[in-house]
Amino acid sequence: MNTREKIILASLDLFNERGERNITTNHIASHLGISPGNLYYHFRNKTDIIYEIFLQYQLLVDHYLQAPEGRPLTVEDQFDYLESVFDGLWSYRFFHRDLEHYLESDERLKADYRKFTQRCIGSVVNIIRGMELSGILRPVSDHLRRSLALNVWLVVTNWMSFLKTAAGEESALIRKDTLKHGIYQVICLEAPYLQPAFYDQVTGLQQNYSPSVLNDLGL
Amino acid sequence: MNTREKIILASLDLFNERGERNITTNHIASHLGISPGNLYYHFRNKTDIIYEIFLQYQLLVDHYLQAPEGRPLTVEDQFDYLESVFDGLWSYRFFHRDLEHYLESDERLKADYRKFTQRCIGSVVNIIRGMELSGILRPVSDHLRRSLALNVWLVVTNWMSFLKTAAGEESALIRKDTLKHGIYQVICLEAPYLQPAFYDQVTGLQQNYSPSVLNDLGL
DNA sequence: ATATTTTTAGAGTATATACTCTAGGTGTCA
DNA sequence: TGACACCTAGAGTATATACTCTAAAAATAT
Incomplete structure (x- = not known):
């Protein structure tokens, strides 16, 4: 699975489990063990x-x-x-x-x-x-x-x-x-x-x- | 009307009009022309x-x-x-x-x-x-x-x-x-x-x- | 092998936001 | 008048958060 798909899946997971309002882009990145910069390479914003x-x-x-x-x-x-x-x-x-x-x-x-x-x-x-x-x-x-x-x-x-x-x-x-x-x-x-x-x-x-x-x- | 009641009314108004997520306690205070300190004197938090x-x-x-x-x-x-x-x-x-x-x-x-x-x-x-x-x-x-x-x-x-x-x-x-x-x-x-x-x-x-x-x- | 493109790291930043702290004003009641 | 509780101002702070920037690694094409 490529990084972009991983980000989508991890975001969905975290949003479902802990509420979107409580999950930042930094959370998503660190959950995946990637850098914020990497996340923002794949998505312009949250x-x-x-x-x-x-x-x-x-x-x-x-x-x-x-x-x-x-x-x-x-x-x-x-x-x-x-x-x-x-x-x-x-x-x-x-x-x-x-x-x-x-x-x-x-x-x-x-x-x-x-x-x-x-x-x-x-x-x-x-x-x-x-x-x-x-x-x-x-x-x-x-x-x-x-x-x-x-x-x-x-x-x-x-x-x-x-x-x-x-x-x-x-x-x-x-x-x-x-x-x-x-x-x-x-x-x-x-x-x-x-x-x-x-x-x-x-x-x-x-x-x-x-x-x-x-x-x-x-x- | 006392300050506490004013805060409640103004908050309700702003929340209804612009969404609670977009309204900070500072917004509420400045909308009423009072200081944040004053607001927090009347309410412990949002x-x-x-x-x-x-x-x-x-x-x-x-x-x-x-x-x-x-x-x-x-x-x-x-x-x-x-x-x-x-x-x-x-x-x-x-x-x-x-x-x-x-x-x-x-x-x-x-x-x-x-x-x-x-x-x-x-x-x-x-x-x-x-x-x-x-x-x-x-x-x-x-x-x-x-x-x-x-x-x-x-x-x-x-x-x-x-x-x-x-x-x-x-x-x-x-x-x-x-x-x-x-x-x-x-x-x-x-x-x-x-x-x-x-x-x-x-x-x-x-x-x-x-x-x-x-x-x-x-x- | 070299050039080029894609992907990644990670430190860094501007801004926002909830909330604190101190000092001083205001009303009230003896 | 003075004591005292109540109320207010406003600067200030710790933290969070979305997002940027540069440089380098990895993949790909020639």
Whole structure:
């Protein structure tokens, strides 16, 4: 692996583990055992490192949200989508934490991220429509489908932050599988629109993500 | 108004307008025309200022979410709740932006905020139950009511961040009334559970918050 | 082998930032 | 009037942080 890639990986790691705000370029360099000068040879500044990480994140999520080729959507497809997206959120979890700040200090990122959000919500809309077509969900209006997709996006992208801020001592360490309890909340959003024939199957699978966490929290 | 109160107000103002990360204690002092020494006479550090602001925020929201005295909940009550809460979110909008960071650097705040979240979600649960009792919503299981309340909380507290990150040039300036389009999304969450007798009234009022923004965004 | 380009080290710097310290002013109450 | 607590000014400091600059090593091409 070349130095540039190493910098990206180490930065992502450190940002995820200790928070971007607490990690300086000097930290990154010394963590890799390279000089600051070397780091700045490969990246003009810290903002550029973050932008590069975003590009990878974007690639990953876009890939995850692709529609299956010429076949109707299944219930399993939906859970696969959710599993993948939460995996992605986990791997790049520092990103949504101070997103607003990054967008403020990088116009490129701001424009790109906006388009990314649109694509993602568009994909969710398509997935919902796909499930209507395969008879999993009852048909809904374009308007409602859009609102539903948007709410899904809000729950998905902010679930991590909720866990981190609302979780107490005992579950202070959030792991990838804790994060996936968010899937339970997403299924709650779509449950009212499930066709009777699929209701039991979906809510059955939903139980795999039952948020015992919330009980711990007394919620 | 005494100096201590002035510092709190000025800090809140500057944090909201320019982002807490961009505002130093020296900025706050010079904005008020007082010396840094003076500021540090009243507050041990910046963290303490943020904590004090949180206490005010908490007081406000707790007040907003009180149950009405010995009468059933009305549809208007619900919209009042939502209007108030979004007002509160607007006035203290800097707070949810880097919340995780504040909780990391202040154990008091972390504990208090956790309890605050629990109280808030508890209030939402009560409001939902209230609406079931007054026949606005169909009765739901405790489990579902909780999940619903949690999703409401997620949408409400993260709507601002969504607008800021997904909104483009044209609507880059988010105002209080733009923020309230979030109410539309919240009503979408409860719509499936509305009793037929109230469906038209609620969805009618919902239209007042119709997110033309989203059309601008091409969503 | 030589020339040239790419990569790296590491000391160094300008600036910012949270916070301190001392001295002095101001109001209050006996 | 004097004692005393409260409040304020403002220069100053230790530290951090993003980033620069020069020179040299390593890789690559001719």
